Amino acid sequence: MSSNKRLMKxxxxxxxxxxxxxxxxxxxxxxxxxxxxxxxxxxxxxxGGKYHxxxxxxxxxxxxxxxxxxxxxxxxxxxxxxERGAMCLGMLKAEEWKPPNKISExxxxxxxxxxxxxxxxxxxxxxxxxxxxxRKSFDKVAKEWVGKYAK
Amino acid sequence: xxxxxxxxxxxxxxxxxxxxxxxxxxPHHHPSLALHPPHPAAFSPAPPSVYHDPAALASLAYRPLxxxxxxxTHQQQTASSEQTQLPLAAQAAGPYQHPSFRQxxxxxxxxxxxxxxxxxxxxxxxxxxxxxxxxxxxPASPDDELAQLQKLSEAYEPxxxxxxxxxxxxxxxxxxxxxxxxPVYQAKTAALPQKYSHYRTVRGDGKCGWRAVAxxxxxxxIHHGDPDRFAMEEARLRSMMNVMxxxxxxxxxxxxxxxxxxxxxxKVAEAIPLGTAEDALSEAFNxxxxxxxxxxxxxxxTAAWMKTHDENYAPWxxxxxxxxxxxxxxxPMAAEIDHVGLVALKDALLSPxxxxxxxxxLDRSEGSEVTMHRFDPVNAGGYxxxxxxLLYRPGHYDLLYKPEDLPAPPPPPAATAVPTYLQYGSxxxxxxxxxxxxxxxxxxxxxYANLSQPGWxxxxxxxxxxxxxxxxxxQACTQALPxxxxxxxxxxxxxxxxxxxxxxxSQMVPPPTQMPHELAIRTSVAQPSLAHNDFQHxxxxxPFRASAWQYEPDFVSATSQMPFQTSIFRNSHFNxxxxxxxxxxxxxxxxxxxxxxxxxxxxxxGSRHKTNG
Numbered sequence: 001m002s003s004n005k006r007l008m009k010x011x012x013x014x015x016x017x018x019x020x021x022x023x024x025x026x027x028x029x030x031x032x033x034x035x036x037x038x039x040x041x042x043x044x045x046x047x048g049g050k051y052h053x054x055x056x057x058x059x060x061x062x063x064x065x066x067x068x069x070x071x072x073x074x075x076x077x078x079x080x081x082x083e084r085g086a087m088c089l090g091m092l093k094a095e096e097w098k099p100p101n102k103i104s105e106x107x108x109x110x111x112x113x114x115x116x117x118x119x120x121x122x123x124x125x126x127x128x129x130x131x132x133x134x135r136k137s138f139d140k141v142a143k144e145w146v147g148k149y150a151k
Numbered sequence: 152x153x154x155x156x157x158x159x160x161x162x163x164x165x166x167x168x169x170x171x172x173x174x175x176x177x178p179h180h181h182p183s184l185a186l187h188p189p190h191p192a193a194f195s196p197a198p199p200s201v202y203h204d205p206a207a208l209a210s211l212a213y214r215p216l217x218x219x220x221x222x223x224t225h226q227q228q229t230a231s232s233e234q235t236q237l238p239l240a241a242q243a244a245g246p247y248q249h250p251s252f253r254q255x256x257x258x259x260x261x262x263x264x265x266x267x268x269x270x271x272x273x274x275x276x277x278x279x280x281x282x283x284x285x286x287x288x289x290p291a292s293p294d295d296e297l298a299q300l301q302k303l304s305e306a307y308e309p310x311x312x313x314x315x316x317x318x319x320x321x322x323x324x325x326x327x328x329x330x331x332x333x334p335v336y337q338a339k340t341a342a343l344p345q346k347y348s349h350y351r352t353v354r355g356d357g358k359c360g361w362r363a364v365a366x367x368x369x370x371x372x373i374h375h376g377d378p379d380r381f382a383m384e385e386a387r388l389r390s391m392m393n394v395m396x397x398x399x400x401x402x403x404x405x406x407x408x409x410x411x412x413x414x415x416x417x418k419v420a421e422a423i424p425l426g427t428a429e430d431a432l433s434e435a436f437n438x439x440x441x442x443x444x445x446x447x448x449x450x451x452x453t454a455a456w457m458k459t460h461d462e463n464y465a466p467w468x469x470x471x472x473x474x475x476x477x478x479x480x481x482x483p484m485a486a487e488i489d490h491v492g493l494v495a496l497k498d499a500l501l502s503p504x505x506x507x508x509x510x511x512x513l514d515r516s517e518g519s520e521v522t523m524h525r526f527d528p529v530n531a532g533g534y535x536x537x538x539x540x541l542l543y544r545p546g547h548y549d550l551l552y553k554p555e556d557l558p559a560p561p562p563p564p565a566a567t568a569v570p571t572y573l574q575y576g577s578x579x580x581x582x583x584x585x586x587x588x589x590x591x592x593x594x595x596x597x598x599y600a601n602l603s604q605p606g607w608x609x610x611x612x613x614x615x616x617x618x619x620x621x622x623x624x625x626q627a628c629t630q631a632l633p634x635x636x637x638x639x640x641x642x643x644x645x646x647x648x649x650x651x652x653x654x655x656x657s658q659m660v661p662p663p664t665q666m667p668h669e670l671a672i673r674t675s676v677a678q679p680s681l682a683h684n685d686f687q688h689x690x691x692x693x694p695f696r697a698s699a700w701q702y703e704p705d706f707v708s709a710t711s712q713m714p715f716q717t718s719i720f721r722n723s724h725f726n727x728x729x730x731x732x733x734x735x736x737x738x739x740x741x742x743x744x745x746x747x748x749x750x751x752x753x754x755x756x757g758s759r760h761k762t763n764g
């Protein structure tokens with residue numbers, strides 16, 4: 001119950017003033033699943049892309065971290081290249097999650113990671129290697145994927 | 152690493168070894184059979200069946216004799232099952248093939264009979280070493296091994312069962328727990344219950360320190376019992392919001408955590424007059440969600456306090472800023488409390504509430520008692536309303552209680568209930584909780600006794616005086632034992648005998664009030680199980696005993712020489728011990744007499760008990 005209160009509070013805040021480049025579609029049936037559309041940061045290879053991110057909030061929220069998944073394919077070292085599109089963020093790990101964290105802060109961080117991938121903390125090590133050693137090819141594939149999947 | 156495997160391994164290696172001579176005598180012996188347990192029982196994956204299998208037991212029993220009949224049986228079994236059992240055997244013995252395993256067998260073959268016992272121990276030892284190395288089969292280097300162990304240790308999740316906050320229980324349970332530990336722990340845990348009568352387990356899920364302090368904070372407030380204090384705490388916690396905002400937290404995000412703590416404060420305060428405060432507290436803390444809110448709240452308070460008083464804490468954080476420390480060791484859900492965090496939590500939550508914090512370290516350090524580290528409150532003019540005591544065992548916190556921390560005792564259970572007159576205030580309340588009331592009552596004048604006659608008065612006189620000199624916070628006692636016939640607690644009765652009614656009010660005799668030092672006389676159903684035999688014996692003599700001279704003759708003779716003896720008398724012929732006395736009786740030294748004559752009538756009564764008992 002209390003969790004719902006927190007969710008409603010956050011939802012109200014995030015709908016009223018969404019983080020930059022994010023649009024929140026208010027959840028209709030399940031309060032614990034939020035759909036977010038995030039624009040690729042303009043100064044990154046993902047510029048122009050629109051990414052559908054689903055946020056699944058655990059029943060124990062805010063004492064367990066939300067789970068983020070990219071429903072739109074993205075070529076990024078920190079997003080798993082599969083149907084789950086799981087994003088690996090330090091602050092979203094169960095042991096590092098802090099209950100005062102807000103979803104809008106999480107989304108801000110996601111956008112920052114899109115702009116500046118963290119290859120040392122990667123889920124896709126292959127992409128991370130390419131990002132570090134062959135930035136040109138990485139940029140090329142990433143841009144291709146934006147055109148293919150994120151328009 | 153599964154511990155279930157070990158007995159199987161032991162069994163199979165044991166059998167493999169034990170039956171080795173059979174294989175040697177076998178004409179078609181194959182080397183691989185050395186690891187092949189010939190007895191079917193050895194293949195059983197469940198160790199108990201090995202030990203319960205009569206055939207296996209028989210083979211154990213007759214092994215040294217090497218009876219021909221058994222040979223035949225074993226060979227037959229071996230031969231017939233060789234093909235089908237081999238894969239199983241390999242499977243069973245596979246993971247345990249220590250490098251020296253096979254060699255061990257061939258070395259000891261010839262000495263089997265002489266060495267059977269010793270080699271069994273050796274096999275066991277090897278088994279243990281094999282177990283130790285089993286996970287990383289052959290570590291390449293110590294570093295790799297360490298890395299492996301580190302990985303295992305990180306993957307290890309402690310068992311987090313049991314209630315989040317358990318029931319308070321006598322700390323003798325800790326003594327029992329460590330009864331078979333090494334002497335340091337034995338000594339420390341044996342001494343523990345003397346000072347800290349009770350403890351309460353807190354689930355070891357990484358939040359135990361936070362949870363224990365939070366629980367202790369509420370409990371100390373309950374024990375203090377002042378509704379105004381609850382209101383003060385509520386106001387203070389609300390004002391802490393300012394500190395948190397100053398530290399950079401968003402009020403909107405943290406106020407719901409604070410609300411949970413404050414609503415529990417109110418709930419508990421309301422429950423105090425009903426006597427259900429502890430239950431309400433325990434219930435709230437065993438609700439995962441509620442206690443998550445409260446723990447998050449106190450984490451946030453701690454972090455905010457540290458950030459706004461960083462000059463006090465920064466020097467203790469090695470190579471970390473206060474912000475980093477809070478982000479890593481205070482705020483995350485899984486962060487365990489460490490020393491700096493504990494100090495900050497105490498500074499932020501306990502000290503302003505006038506509570507002191509004690510941490511009792513139970514570890515293998517020198518000493519025969521747990522090491523106590525006391526953090527006193529720094530403000531409130533040194534005025535302490537209560538203490539939070541933590542029992543620290545490396546990596547885990549539980550709550551500890553001194554007798555004075557305990558709430559007033561509940562009414563004694565009906566089975567042992569006697570109308571009870573409490574001579575003392577709260578200092579002896581825990582008698583009930585300790586479960587030693589029997590013991591206490593057997594001490595003359597110590598506590599209540601089931602008297603129907605005032606014969607014990609003289610012996611208790613001294614303690615009666617003590618009672619009068621004791622401020623005696625008896626109010627708590629009478630509150631705790633409310634019965635319809637109980638008089639309302641009145642502070643002014645503290646210098647009067649306080650009558651505590653119990654299950655048999657009709658038998659009660661009002662306490663005498665004529666003489667200030669007189670102790671209340673109680674009646675009781677006879678309770679032989681209460682170790683009142685001594686008193687009852689004493690009381691069986693007569694309804695009233697004016698002096699010690701009315702005691703049994705042996706008692707009188709034991710004590711008669713004492714009070715009225717002067718040196719003149721002793722050296723005169725009126726003394727029966729004098730050789731000129733017509734009834735001369737040589738004096739015989741007796742330790743009991745020595746004891747009786749040494750002190751007052753109180754101890755002489757003790758000696759009488761000895762004679763009678």
